[in-house]
Amino acid sequence: MSPQQPAVLGFGQTRYKTSRADVGTPELIFEAVSRALADADTELTEIDAVVFASAPEVFEGVYEPDRWCVEAFGGVGKPLIRVHTGGATGGSGPLAASRLIAAGLYETVLVVGLQRTSETADAQAVFTTIFDPVYEQDVQLNVITGIALVASRQMKYFGLTEDHMAWVSTKNFGNALRNPYAHLHREITEQEVKQSRSLAYPLRLLHTCPRSDGAAAVVMTSAEKARGKSHAAYVAGLGCAADVYRIGDRIHDDESDFAIPRAQAWAATEAYQEAGITDPRRELDVVEVYAPFANLEIAYYESLGLAPPGRGIDLVETGATAMDGDIPVVPSGGCMTTNPIGATGLIRFGEAAAQVMGRAGDHQVDGARLALATACGGIDQFYTAAVLAAQPA
Amino acid sequence: MISVNIAGSYCLPPRPDIPMALDEMIYTVTSGALRDAGLGIGDVSGSFMAASDLYDGRAIATMTLTGSTGSFHKNEMRVCNDSLAALTLAAAEVAADAAQAVIVCTWSKLSDANRDAMAALGLEPVFTRGLNAHPDAVVALRRSSDLGRPTLVERTAVESADVAVALILTAPSPERRTRGTVIGLGAANGPYLRPGEPLLGPVTAAATAACKLAGRDVTDLRRARVAGLHAVDDDELARAVGVPRDVLARQSERWADLGYAAGLLAVHESLAAGEPGPALVLSAGGIGYENAHAALVEVA
Amino acid sequence: MTVPTTVPTRIPGEWHIPYQYTIGTFATAFFDALREQRILGCRCAQCGRVSVPPKSFCEYCFVPIDELVEVGDTGRIEAVTVVTAPFAGSPPVPYVVAYVRLAGATSSICNYVHGVDLGDLDRLPADIAIEAPVRAVFGDKREGRVTDFWFEPVRDRS
Secondary structure (H helix, E strand, O other): OOOOOOOEEEEEEEEOOOOOOOOHHHHEEEEEEEEHHHHOOOOOOOOEEEEEEOOOOOOOOOHHHHHHHHHHHHOOOEEEEEEEOOOOOOHHHHHHHHHHHHHHOOOEEEEEEEEHHHHHOOHHHHHHHHOOOOOOOOOOOOOOHHHHHHHEEEEEEEOOOHHHHHHHHHHHHHOOOOOOOOOOOOOHHHHHHHHOOEEEEEEEHHHHHOEEEEEEEEEEEEHHHHHHOOOEEEEEEEEEEEOOOHHHHOOOOOEOOOOOOOHHHHHHHHHHHHHOOOOHHHHOOOOEEEOOOOOHHHHHHHHHOOOOOOOOHHHHHHOOOOOOOOOOOOOOOOOOOOHHHHHHHHHHHHHHHHOOOOOOOOHHHOOOOOOEEEEEOOOOOEEEEEEOOOOOO | OOOEEEEEEEEEEEEOOOOHHHHHHHHHHHHHHHHOOOOOHOOOOEEEEEOOHHOOOOOOHHOOOOOOOOEEEOOOEOOOOOOHHHHHHHHHHHOOOOOOEEEEEEEEEEHHHOHHHHHHHHOOOOOOHHOOOOHHHHHHHHHHHHHOOOOOOOOOOOOOOEEEEEEEEEEOOOOOOOOOOEEEEEEOOHHHOOOOOOOOHHHHHHHHHHHHHOOOOOHHEEEEEEEOOOOOOHHHHHHHHHOOOOHEEOOOOOOOOOOOHHHHHHHHHHHOOOOOOEEEEEEEOOOOOEEEEEEEEEEE | OOOOOOOOOOOOOOOOOOOOOHHHHHHHHHHHHOOOOOOEEEEEOOOOOOOOOOOOOEOOOOOOOOEEEOOOEEEEEEEEEEEEEOOOOOOOOOOEEEEEOOOOOOOHHHHHOOOOOOOOOOOOHHHOOOEEEEEEOOOOOOOOOOOHHHEEEEEOOO
C-alpha cells in the first residue's frame, strides 16, 4: 500500500495566559480539543488514535499527565502515545501523527499539545536539570545564557545589533495584537525594548519569550479523507534533525557556526526537498518559525535559507519579514508572545495550516498557499520542520 | 497490513547495577544492534526511543543522550511510553517510506534513581494524591473490583534494575539480515483509575488490534510474551489475551520495574528464544496498567 | 445546581527526588586530573577530533574512544556572555561565562571568567571579546570539580 499524504482538518487552542487559574489541567485540554474538533468538523468517534505532546512533566507536577487527562481528549479506549522532545515536542507530535497516517496504521489522529508552566513556582529550577548532570552541575547554564552565547557570535561576525533585535521584538508584539489567543497583547516600542531589563548580554527581557499556560490541538487525517471536508491543509514536506548535545562541540568548524543553527537547516532542507521547494524565500508565502528570542529569529532566517548565511539582518533592514513584507514571519506573534513549551510547536504547525486554509482571521497573510512551521528543542539542538500546502500533492 | 524487518537486536540484560554511565549503556546497545544487523551508523536515518525524565533524572532526558542513541544529524523521536510505542513509531517511519533503516532504543537505570521518591507522582494531585496511596495499592483496588473479592498487597522493596535494549528496523529486503518481522501493532488506553473498568481491558484491546492488523487469529500465536504487569497472575493474563496458559511467557519477577524498557526487552527476548513463528509482545504502563501496547512479530 | 463562582483553589505539592548519577571512567579521569591541575580531553582515532571534556565514544563516527589527551591551559574565547539576571543555581550577578577552545582541542569547554572589569554592562569588555586570549587558572583548593579552575584574560605583556 503506498503511503497516504497527511492532511490537517482543524486547529484549536486555548487563550494563553501566565496562569490559567480558572481551570484544572484536563479542563484546559478539553477547551483546545473541543475547538479543534469543531474547526475540523470532526466527531470524537472519528478519531482513531491520539498523539499527546507535552514537555517536562515537572511543570504539571504529575508524572505521565496524558493518562490523567485521557477523558479530556476523548482518549479512552484509543491508542495513545506521548511524545516529548523538549521545545520541539509540539513539532514532533504532528510528525509522529503524519507517519502513523502515512503508514496506514491509523486514518484520523488527534494531536494534543499541553504545558502548564505556571503550576510550578520555580520553572527555572526545572530548566537547570535539562543540562548534563556529569559535567555541567557546577557551571549552571540556562536557556537565556545559551542563546546569549549565540548572539555573541552573531554580533561579532554577522553584524547583529540591538537595533535589529528591537525591530524583531516590536514586529512580533505588533503581530500578536491581531491574534486573539496570544498571551502578550502589548504595544511596545523599539526604545522600550532597548531599555528593558538586561538578562545576559546582549539579551534583554523584551527579547525573550513569556512563560505561558495553555493547550492546543490539531486534527489530522489522510488527504483522501480530507477531500470530503470543507477545508484542509496538506502536509507537503517533513523534516527532523538532531545536533550533538554539547554546545562546545558546535561553536564553529569549517562548515558551520553556532550563530547559524545547522540542525535547523538540516530539518528544513529535508522538508523542502520533499515539498519540491528550491527557493524558499520566493516560494514560501509565510513562515511560522519557533523562535523564542529575537536574535534567534534572525539566525533562523539564515538556517531556513530565507537569507544567505550571515545576512539575516538584511531581512530586518528591508522589512521583508513584517506583515506587509514579502516573507512574513510569525504573523501570529510567535513564541515571543506565547510560549507554552510543549504546545508551542503545535501552535506553529496549526498556525501554518490555518494560513494556507485561509482561516487565520485578522493575522491572515493574503493568498497564502505554502507555509513553513518549525519547532526547536534544547539549546538549538533538535528541530522539526513541516511544509503545509493549500493543495494535495 | 504492515511488514517491517528487524535486522538486528542487542541488549544489556537487567542487572541491579550496570557500572557504566547512562550514555555508555545506550551506546553499547545501539552500536551492538547495528553490528548485529550488519549495518553502520551511516545506514540509518533516525533513532526512535522511549525514555522517562523521571527515571533518568533529567528534564528532557534524551537531550544529553542524543549522541548515544545515534541521533546526530538524523531524525530523533522520543516517546514517554513503554518502548513498544517507540517500536510503533519506528515501524510507521519505515512503512511510510520515510526511512530505509532506523534504530529503536530504550533504557532504564534505576540504580541511579530513587524509586520510592518517584512512585506516587503519577497520581493526579486534585483528588487522589492527598490519599497518599501507593500505586501498588491502587492496582490492588482495581483488581479487587475485577475479581469481586478482596486482594492483598504487600509492600516489598523493588530491587533496582539497570537495562538497555536496541533494535534495528529496516524495509524488507533480501539483502538485509533478518531476526524477525513486525507484522502487527496495536494500542489502547483505558480510563484513568476508574473503578469498575476491567484492569486488563486495554491489554485485551491492544492484543486484538495487533492480531487484526496482521490478519492473524490469537489461536495462531506461538508465544504471547507479557512485559511487566507483575501484579497480575498468569491465569488472568492468559484469559485477557485469549491464549492457553502454556503459550504465555512472562518476564522475570525479579526485575519488577524496568521502566519503559520492559516492552522492547520482551521483543528481544522473543527474538532470542529460538521459537520461530508469530510472537505477540504486550506491555501496559501507567499506575493502573492503562496504557497498553502490543506488537506481533513473526520470529525468524 | 450551578457551579458557584468563587476563587478557584490551588493544592500544594512537591517533588523531591534524589539521584546519584553514574559518570563513567572517562569523566572520573577528567575530575581526578583537575586535582592535579591538568585538563583532559579525548581523541577519536577515526576523525581526530579532540573533545574536552572527554567522552567514551565519538558521536560523529559512532565508534568507541580509547585515548585520553592532555590539552593546554591557554586558549581563545569562542562565545561569551555577561549574566546580569540571576536564576536558580547561578552565582551572584554579574558574572561572565564563556566557551574557550584550549590549545590542542577541537571543541570548547565552558567555565566562568574572572578578573574582568564589569563596570559598564551595556557593552562587552574588550578583554573578553570573541577571539580574546585567556588562560585556565586553578585554585589552591581543588575538589575534582569543574570549578577547580576558571578562565582569566591574558593581559598584554608588551
